[in-house]
Structure formats: structure tokens, C-alpha cells
Amino acid sequence: MFVHAELVIDAPLRHTYNALIDFNSFSRWSPRFSNSGYLGISDDGRPQAQNDIEGCVLFFCKKVERVMLLTLNEPDYIGAEADLDRSDVLYGLEQWWLKADGDTTYVTYEHEIEFEFWIPPVVGVWALRRALYRDGMKAALKVESMVH
8 A cells, every 4th residue: 555645844844854753752643653652773773663553444443563664864854664573564664755945844755555464455445545644634733733
């Protein structure tokens, strides 16, 4: 499954970047996020974070546990690659590209994910993609409120 969003955040680049890498505060973005925070440094030297997602789409409810290896290129790129040995996904990569325009930040967000569990075809995939996109839009508003 693939989700793409273009966001405009009414906050300076540095503040937006810092909010997006604050994994300890993800639960403030959405009630779907739980058990989020930094876990330390991986064997290859990258920061690690955990971010579990809980929720229901249509009649299908699930908790997805994720441990991510982070690539942080300040101030304009954040990558979060799922650690497949410690996550409930077969593949996962989230990426944020940030661009400043004065005190406004333009964010391109992409999330590619393949779950370990069955998702109802067509309608289930559509509903899950829609829920992830909607949560992303709500998160953008939360980021703005966090940095102001």
C-alpha cells in the first residue's frame, strides 16, 4: 500500500522538522499512535524508534507494532525504515521531504507499507489508505499547534 500527501505547515522549517522527529510525542498527534518513543542506537549507528498504531477500518481492527530505523538529514529529510525482525510488517518505509518558504514549510510525505496480515481486498485497502491519509492531515494540524 502506498500513501502520498503534500502538506503545507504554517511553521518554520526547523520547528516543523523538530516536531516530526519527536517520536516521544506521536501519541499527541493521533489517538491511533501508542507506545511511541526512541529506543536508542542500532548496530549500524542509526537512531531507532518505536511507533505502534491501533485502530479500526470498517470492521477490521488491528494493532501494528513497528520498530523503525531512522535516517535523519537535518533539516530537510526524515526516513523511517521498518526493522522487519521487530515489526508487524513485511515492508515499511516512511519518508518526509521538507522545504522552507519563509515561515512556511512544505512537506512531501510518502508511506509505503506491506502488512503481515490479511486486509480485505479493494474496499479494505481503500478504507485503510483513506484513514492513513486523513490521519496525516490531522497530524499536520497538530504539528502546527505544537510549534506555535
